Structure formats: C-alpha cells, structure tokens
Amino acid sequence: MSLRLPIQAGSLLRMRAAFPASRSIQQWAPLRTQSLSAVLSYSASRNLTSRANARRSLQAPIASPIWPQPVVRMPMPKPVAVAPSAAFSSGPAAEEVAHTSKAIVGWWYLYCAALVFAIVAVGGVTRLTESGLSITEWNLIKGMKPPTTEEEWMVEFDKYKKFPEYTLLNHNITLSEFKFIFYMEWGHRMLGRFIGLSFILPGLYFAARGYMTPAIAKRSFVVACLIGCQGVLGWYMVKSGLREELFESKQFHGVSQYWLAAHLGSAFIIYSTMLLTGLEILRTSSKGARLLSEQVVAAFRQPGFRVFAMSTHNIAALVLLTAFSGAFVAGLDAGLIYNEFPYMGDGLVPSDMWALSDPSKAEKPIPWWRNLLENHAAVQFNHRVLAMTTATAVTALWVVSRKFTLPRSSRMAMNALLGVTALQVSLGISTLLYLVPVPLAAAHQSGSLLLLSTSLWLLHTLRVLPK
Numbered sequence: 260m261s262l263r264l265p266i267q268a269g270s271l272l273r274m275r276a277a278f279p280a281s282r283s284i285q286q287w288a289p290l291r292t293q294s295l296s297a298v299l300s301y302s303a304s305r306n307l308t309s310r311a312n313a314r315r316s317l318q319a320p321i322a323s324p325i326w327p328q329p330v331v332r333m334p335m336p337k338p339v340a341v342a343p344s345a346a347f348s349s350g351p352a353a354e355e356v357a358h359t360s361k362a363i364v365g366w367w368y369l370y371c372a373a374l375v376f377a378i379v380a381v382g383g384v385t386r387l388t389e390s391g392l393s394i395t396e397w398n399l400i401k402g403m404k405p406p407t408t409e410e411e412w413m414v415e416f417d418k419y420k421k422f423p424e425y426t427l428l429n430h431n432i433t434l435s436e437f438k439f440i441f442y443m444e445w446g447h448r449m450l451g452r453f454i455g456l457s458f459i460l461p462g463l464y465f466a467a468r469g470y471m472t473p474a475i476a477k478r479s480f481v482v483a484c485l486i487g488c489q490g491v492l493g494w495y496m497v498k499s500g501l502r503e504e505l506f507e508s509k510q511f512h513g514v515s516q517y518w519l520a521a522h523l524g525s526a527f528i529i530y531s532t533m534l535l536t537g538l539e540i541l542r543t544s545s546k547g548a549r550l551l552s553e554q555v556v557a558a559f560r561q562p563g564f565r566v567f568a569m570s571t572h573n574i575a576a577l578v579l580l581t582a583f584s585g586a587f588v589a590g591l592d593a594g595l596i597y598n599e600f601p602y603m604g605d606g607l608v609p610s611d612m613w614a615l616s617d618p619s620k621a622e623k624p625i626p627w628w629r630n631l632l633e634n635h636a637a638v639q640f641n642h643r644v645l646a647m648t649t650a651t652a653v654t655a656l657w658v659v660s661r662k663f664t665l666p667r668s669s670r671m672a673m674n675a676l677l678g679v680t681a682l683q684v685s686l687g688i689s690t691l692l693y694l695v696p697v698p699l700a701a702a703h704q705s706g707s708l709l710l711l712s713t714s715l716w717l718l719h720t721l722r723v724l725p726k
C-alpha cells in the first residue's frame with residue numbers, strides 16, 4: 260500500500276532534518292537517485308522528525324511491514340552497511356547508549372576500569388609476596404583500620420600464627436616482616452573498598468541526574484553487584500588458604516587455584532565490561548563518532564571483512580581463556596617446574612601429563628578433567644598451549660588484516676595487539692626461565708590485562724555504533 264503524501268512546506272523541512280547535507284555521499288547515494296516524491300513520501304510515511312528517526316527508518320525496511328515498497332522503486336541504502344551494527348553491537352545495548360549517556364559517564368567508566376587494572380596489579384604483587392593470608396578476618400568497616408600500637412600488632416600477629424601458612428611456610432617471620440605482608444593485603448583490600456565507592460557513589464549521582472540511559476543505569480547496577488561479589492569471592496579465596504586441613508599437607512601451596520582463578524577471572528570480566536562501556540559511551544557522545552562509524556561501515560563493504568571483524572571477538576575470548584589458565588599456573592605455583600621452553604622434559608608434552616589420573620602412577624587416580632586442573636605439569640602445559648594458540652591467532656589476524664583497508668584506529672589497535680602479544684609471550688617465557696621472580700611475574704600479570712585491553716580496543720574500533 261502506498262503511503263504517498265502531497266509535498267508540503269512541512270515535508271520539505273522534515274526532509275532537511277532527515278537528510279542533512281553532512282551525510283556521506285556513499286551512505287546516501289542510493290537515495291539521491293530516487294525521485295523527490297519517493298523520498299518525501301518515505302520521509303512522511305515514517306514521520307521523520309529527527310536525524311535519529313531518519314536513521315531508524317533507514318534500518319527499518321528489513322523488519323517493518325509498513326515499508327512503502329511500491330512507491331520507492333530504488334533499493335534502500337544497502338542493508339549491508341547497516342547489518343553489522345546488529346552483529347557487532349552485541350553485548351551492551353548500544354542503541355540506547357547513544358545520544359543520551361553523557362561523556363562524563365564514559366570517562367567515569369574508564370577511570371573505574373583503570374582502578375580495576377591497578378587492583379589486579381596490586382593483587383598480583385600481594386600474591387607473589389605471599390601476603391594474601393596475613394589478614395585472617397573479613398570485616399568491611401572495622402577492617403579499614405590497621406593496627407596502630409605495638410599491642411594491636413601483636414594481637415594481629417598472634418592471629419596469623421594460628422594458621423597453616425605460618426606453621427608450614429613462614430615460621431621464621433619477624434614482626435616487621437609481618438607488618439609488610441599485612442600492609443600489602445590491607446592495601447589491596449582498601450583499594451577494593453575505594454573502587455566500590457568510586458563506582459557506586461558517582462553512579463547514583465549520574466543516575467539521579469539522568470546522565471545515563473536506562474540501559475546504562477541497569478548495566479551499572481549489574482557491575483556494582485559484580486564488584487560486591489568480587490569482594491566475597493576474594494574472601495572465599497583467602498579462606499581456602501586458612502583451612503585447618505592444610506595443616507596435614509606436607510607442602511603449603513597457599514589458596515585454592517579454583518578460587519584464585521574465579522577471583523582473577525571475575526576481575527577480568529568487570530574490567531572488560533567497564534572498558535567497553537566507557538569506550539562505547541565516549542564514542543557515541545563524541546563528534547568524531549559519525550566519521551568513524553562511516554569508515555567502519557565502508558570497511559564492512561570489503562569482501563570477507565565481516566569474518567575478520569568477527570574474529571576479533573574470538574581473539575578477545577582466547578586472551579581471556581589464556582589468562583584464566585594462567586591463574587591455575589599461579590595458584591598451583593606450577594611455574595616452578597619445567598623451567599625451560601619450548602620443551603617440558605624430554606618432549607613438548609611432559610611425561611607426567613596425566614600423572615594424577617594414571618592408575619600406574621598415582622595411588623588414587625582422579626578423573627581426567629581434574630588432572631587437567633590440578634596436576635602441575637598439565638596446568639603448565641595447558642597454559643603454554645593456549646598462550647601459543649593466542650599468539651598464532653593474533654599473528655594470523657594481523658597478516659589477514661593487511662589485505663583490508665582499515666579505519667586508522669583499527670589499524671593502530673591491530674598493530675598494538677601484535678606488539679603486546681609478543682611482549683606478553685616474552686614475559687611469560689622469561690618468568691618461567693627465571694623461576695618466577697616477583698618483578699617479572701607481576702609484569703606478566705599486568706601484561707595479560709594490557710593484552711586484553713588491546714584486543715577489546717580493536718574489537719571496539721570495528722563496531723558500528725549508532726551515531
């Protein structure tokens with residue numbers, strides 16, 4: 260059914276609003292070739308009163324049953340140019356982020372992401388200096404005050420002495436050494452509290468002032484809950500290293516690798532959400548956003564580009580998985596065996612790869628999947644394989660990227676990703692060869708977050724966000 264309307268002055272005005280001169284020629288080319296009345300009737304039929312409506316309408320033909328097919332003879336602006344937005348605006352509801360969330364909300368998200376980066380780095384050093392079990396209680400408010408008098412310090416030290424770490428590992432520790440490990444853990448916890456407040460208080464203010472869209476407000480609520488859960492996970496992790504049963508073990512390995520991996524993995528998820536949300540809000544609220552989006556839309560016209568852009572999601576997932584497997588290496592201190600590369604003993608696969616589930620090698624064999632998560636050799640092997648797979652995938656992506664014309668920021672992100680991957684692999688190998696010295700291991704841990712950031716940055720630059 261045709262929805263043609265007579266041309267009126269109002270229609271002309273609406274048309275000016277709907278098709279501003281600043282639009283790229285490419286994007287509007289198909290419309291330029293249509294008859295004026297067809298364009299007008301399209302504009303009128305969709306009640307175009309704003310640029311936002313115009314854009315929505317241009318995306319509508321695929322879904323809208325009232326699209327005036329008989330009137331508009333030319334095809335609509337190629338849906339190819341728009342389709343990726345659906346695919347690559349996955350995750351956060353990008354449509355609602357646009358236009359309404361203020362830039363300050365984006366900066367606030369990035370600031371909080373930077374704080375999470377900092378706490379991961381501090382947490383890594385806390386673990387590497389074996390400070391994590393020095394505070395044996397968890398109290399959100401009271402725990403903020405460290406001991407001040409000598410008496411208070413002695414009370415705290417005595418509490419520490421009751422637990423397996425002191426008995427099995429640290430029985431020679433002096434009070435001043437204890438003070439150092441106490442302050443490390445206390446600093447980590449205080450930073451956690453600070454992040455909670457830095458997220459919640461401004462978040463409430465921004466939501467109350469209407470600086471955020473409902474979608475971003477909801478997402479912020481989820482992130483706030485995740486931060487709370489992160490604190491609880493952290494405490495369960497610490498508790499796993501304070502268990503009395505550990506007195507019976509001959510070797511003390513600290514906290515459970517499962518809790519450590521959960522705590523680290525959750526931090527990485529919070530960080531990724533904050534970083535992507537911040538970048539997304541800033542891009543949709545910036546003046547350059549439209550230009551970048553048009554570049555991305557143009558890039559998607561190249562054959563095979565869609566698969567390339569999709570692959571950046573897989574790379575980010577692979578980096579996350581590799582980092583997760585690294586947490587198992589760290590949790591089991593599995594970096595203290597097979598300090599060589601690429602071999603592990605006589606071959607690339609260690610001879611004791613299946614030791615824990617092998618009936619001929621273990622007294623009480625355990626299932627194969629537990630072997631993969633609890634056997635030191637297997638855990639290190641997994642991490643090596645995943646790390647090398649990530650490095651190969653990134654290199655392959657970089658090679659493939661050469662054949663495409665990328666937006667400038669995507670090219671920069673792609674090159675940076677290759678560089679950071681090389682750095683991270685070098686740090687990992689050095690950490691292993693030098694038997695996990697604190698500075699190298701800490702740099703390797705921060706490197707993993709830098710690598711994740713770079714892969715998310717690349718992914719972000721290839722998303723088509725609403726303008």
Ligand code: HEM
Nearest residue numbers: 581582585586588589594646649684687688691700704707
């Ligand atoms: C894509 C590359 C890599 C990523 C993303 C990555 C990530 C990680 C992460 C997140 C940790 C846990 C750190 C912690 O919680 O303190 C870790 C630990 C470790 N990684 Fe990697 N890693 C990579 C490559 C490698 C390579 C190639 C090696 C050596 C073959 C390696 C050896 C180690 C070792 C030995 C540890 C344990 C360090 C410790 O005890 O603190 N990593 N890795």
